Amino acid sequence: MASTIYALSSAPGRAGVAVVRVSGPQAGDAVIALCGDLPKHRFASLRKLRNAEGVPIDEALVLWFEKPNSFTGEDVAELHIHGGRAVLAALFEALAKVPGLRLAEPGEFSRRAFENGRLDLTEAEGLGDLINAETEAQRRQALRQMQGGLSDLYEGWRARLTHALAHLEADIDFADEDLPEGVAAEVRPQVARLREEIAGHLADNRRGERLRDGLMVAILGAPNVGKSSLLNALARREAAIVSDLPGTTRDVIEVHLDLGGYPVILADTAGLRDTADMVENEGVRRALKRAEAADLKLVVLDATRDVVPPETLQLIDRDAIVIANKIDAGSIPENYTINGRPVLPVSVRSREGMDALLAALEQEVTARIGLTGSAGITRARHREALTDCVAALDRFLAGNGRNNQAPELAAEDVRLAARSLGRITGRIDVEDLLDVIFRDFCIGK
Template sequence: MIPTIFAPATAPGRGGVAIVRVSGPRAGDALTILTGRSLPAPRTAAVARLADPRSGEFLDHGLVLWFPGPRSFTGEDVAEFHVHGGRAVVAGLIDALSALQGFRIAEPGEFSRRGFENGKFDLTAAEAIADLVDAETSAQRRQALRQMEGELGRLYEDWRHRLTHALAHLEADIDFPDEDLPEGVSDQVRPVLESLIAGLRAHLDDKRRGERLRDGIHIAILGAPNAGKSSLLNALARREAAIVSERAGTTRDVVEVHLDLGGYPVVLADTAGLREAADEIESEGIRRALARAAQADLKLAVFDATSLPDLDAQTLAVVDEDTLVVLNKCDRVAPPEMTVGGRVALAVSAATGNGLAELIERLTAEVARRFEAPGVPALTRARHRSALEECVGSLERALSALLPELAAEDVRIAIRALGRITGRVDVEDLLDVIFRDFCIGK
């Protein structure tokens, strides 16, 4: 018999309200046993007195809700207890539920897994639920909501449907070669496969914007020693995250802070000063700085305005199209308007804050330009990318296959690769991996 599962659906700790969710064949029994009343009207909150069925001990006054399946999050019968958020109240309710026969505490992600297994949503939407729970910025929230509403799943299912149609044509050519079929059935498939390959490649060629938006957009601050990189990091973070000293070379390792920049998650990194290394420790710090620059989505190249017109050659070498140029220490000298490496320089003072608003505005605009694509659902996970790359490879083999049987087999492999993303084929080996990182109660 399928066990009935339960778990807190709100974060642990002291709060005004806590929710305990129950799902499974005996969810209705949990309501009637703990309240001593008949089931409330579906999807309507009802006030109830909750008591432990073993001792009759009063647990709390709260709200109860009843969601009979399949019109529930999991597709099963679901009950919810909305109680006061004290630890003792929640612990008493959990203990009372644990004593009921056929009940057990839910595993992480088990509610969402049951919803998937009961056809309430596909795997891309299930993953988006976890992303929405973890979202810390508005851009992450928007991306997760779009995926949860099915944009990504619909795109992959459309591709899978078109491939299934193409496969039917190929198999007709194989199974009924002597029938009165239109000439060139296989030739009708070629443009379909070519079109799908082009669409898949365009989807994959996204500079991993969806994955980076989930994990955080990396910005590296680079410059010569004492250019004011650490001061700039502290000013942008609005706290003393890095040590600031007049002594050159204070920063030897990468110092990171996490920011919400205009709704985008940003990992801002201060790095060692770029110059000829004085010792092996500084040399390693510079190596790490250049490695971080190579991996960054954006760079801030910081020059000391008091050294103009001279420009640090090592910093100048990292300036490219993904770089914003900053002239720091403009409280000491008023620099002329200038371009550096073809990029318009921004005059700021990390010490006084002058120019920081303009810098943040420019940074936000650059991040939005790279990572916001309103018309196209974003690829958000490495497993999606791997399956899509397998799909493209299979379709390219199908185009060059000498026999229709070989082409058909490659198209079948491509269809299975797409199906693994949404869960439309057997993905039992993937489910534990996908759902184990969900929070308890979801």
């Protein structure tokens, strides 16, 4: 980190204001080269920026943050300039001529913040999620994680394991000393309680990951029941082709929705039926595959038909919302249910029943990915590390209880459990993860 980096931290393209960030040991030299002196720490100052030849570049707000009280923990300058392409190009040309400066790589500011102890890995991931959040619930989850919701939880668990490990190792290292009897035995119920807490945290039905990535909802049913029309109605645009001809939809069409603040990926699929058409048959195969992968299914029936096709009937389970479309031309019995699921009467054409459908859909989405009182797991790597932690604690509890396990092996299991938690926040053994975590950040972050 001997070099000083700079990059555009605001969105690219023409804008009223653009923010250029500079971080590193030569950040102060860069500011002096541009405007003659250093502004007061943490105060916004209006300055004229000039290049090395003294030619004016722009009039800008300059903010100066002395290390370690900055985002990266280094000396940092922020230059708030007018957001024209020519202004930005002139400023970058001037910065490139300052000795020791170079363009930042993607995520390099955040990586420096991590390496200087300003963020841990979960907080850095929360920051990335906050930048990419598209719905209110995603924003709230990301902000909670960025502010330490997950790291506080995991570091608290790790501290408890470290305390337990200290007792186990004291029993090993000072076996000949006058220690209180049963020190190691007291550890077992503590570890058992912690193991249950972590296992309960894991048993979340992947709520946090689904919220971060979006809930997968598949629209399924026979040909010509109105699946594509339903997709267009929910998306409020013509996302799919609608035709009276059976088999019009032959591939999966996805639309991203913000439903009550929650992200939903809605997929229209091919009509389910036996067909000799090779292309349509592939569409049916993809529809069934999407049904298996979906978190929630919208199974569409035709209210003008008396019989539910068997291909449709087998999809109706507890993860299905059943819809009888075309009630403007037909009808269904009152309080009608199929496979124990209520059937919602709807007419996509007249929009009758659509408000009730939206309410039911929002209720199901909220039940699956709604925010809870505590921070949730948001990434597969968190889940993998927590699973490893529980496995190590299970070995400790089983060996320490039944097989009279050697105390050194028991301590090693607790140590491995603590290391698994440390990998999540970045306290230990994470060098190989850093490139993966930070490479998806934008250049100026």
